[in-house]
Amino acid sequence: MRAIVIRTFGDPDGMQPVEVPEPTAASGELVIDTEAIGVGGVDAVIRRGTIGGAGFTEGLIPGSEVAGVVSAVGDGVDAGWLGRRVWGFTGTSGGYTERALARVENVVALPEGLSPTEAVAIGSAAPVAHFALAHGRLVSGERVLIRGAAGSIGIAAVELAARAGASAVAVTTSSAERGERLRELGATHVLDRDGAESEAISPSPSDGFDVILDIVAGPATGRFIERLASNGRMVIVGAIAGFPPADFGAALLRGFQRSRSVATFSLDTVPRPELARVRAAQFEAVVRGDLHAVVHDILPLEAAADAHRRMDAGEVFGRIVLAPAPTSEAPSSLGK
Structure with a gap:
C-alpha cells in the first residue's frame, strides 16, 4: 500500500x-x-x-x-x-x-452528516482548544488572546472562547484578510504576529489578557507573558516557532507582583473516556453548524x-x- x-x-x-x-x-x-x-x-x-x-x-x-x-x-x-x-x-x-x-x-x-474531511479538520484540534481553555480556567467575561489563530486549533479556540462568553477574543494572525475570517468565527480584535493592536482593546491593552492560548511559542514567548493581566494564565499548547528560549521565565519574575502563571497542556493528560465524549460532542456540533471545520x-x-x-x-x-x-x-x- x-x-x-x-x-x-x-x-x-x-x-x-x-x-x-x-x-x-x-x-x-x-x-x-x-x-x-x-x-x-x-x-x-x-x-x-x-x-x-x-x-x-x-x-x-x-x-x-x-x-x-x-x-x-x-x-x-x-x-x-x-x-x-x-x-x-x-x-x-x-x-x-x-x-x-x-x-x-x-x-x-x-455521526451522519459529518464527512471524513471535516472529521480530521477538528478531530484533534477542537479537543485541544476545549481542554486547553479549561486548563486556563477561562470564565465568562474574561479577555482571551489566541496566539497563532489561523490554524485549526486557533480557529476552534476562537469559536469556543466566544461561546464561553469571553468579553474579548483577540487573535494574532498574519494578514487583515485572515483577521476578517477570524472575525466571522467570533474574534473581536485582530493583532499582528508580534501582538501589536490594529485598534484599541477595551479595557485598555495595559490591563492585559486573563487567558492567553499560545500555539506558537518560540523566541517571542516572553513578550506575550508580559501581555497577561494580573492573575493571568498562559497555556502553551504548541511550538510551531520552536521551543521558548531558556530564559523565557524571566518575564514572570519581572512581573512577580502580578501573580501571572504559565502552563503547558497536552491531550495525553485527559482520560480517554472524557476525551472521546468531548470529541463526539464536537462532531455533533459541526453537523448542527455550531462549530466549523x-x-x-x-x-x-x-x-x-x-x-x-x-x-x-x-x-x-x-x-x-x-x-x-x-x-x-x-x-x-x-x-x-
Missing part, C-alpha cells in the same frame, strides 16, 4: 511516497481504510526533527489522525466496528497512509511534501487534508 515516509528530517523534500506492507491489527487495534488524513502542526514539528528520541527515526510515517472505514479488527475488539465510519488517532505517527492502525480507545464513530485544501496523499511547504510558508488557514483516493469534497468556504 502507499504511504509517505520521512527519509531525512528537516525540509519537506525529505518526505517521499513509498510502498509499505499492509498493516495487521494487533490485540485492541483496528485497521482504518483512510479516506481523509489531517495534516497538523505537530506533523511539521516532527518532520523538522524538533522532537527527537525513540521512535523518531528515518523511515517514520508521519501523521496522527485519520478518518475512514474500519476494515479489520484485532483480538478483543468488537466485530461491530467493521464497516463503520470512524475518526482515529494513530499516535504520533502512522497516519499518512492508505490503511492506518489505531487503538480502539482512540477511535470515535462519525475549516479546510484550506484537499490534496492527494503523494502531495504531502507540498502540504508541509505550504504550512512552513504560513499559507494555510485551517487545515490541509490528504486524500488517498480522489474526492468530490471541496474545501470549506472559510478556508478559501
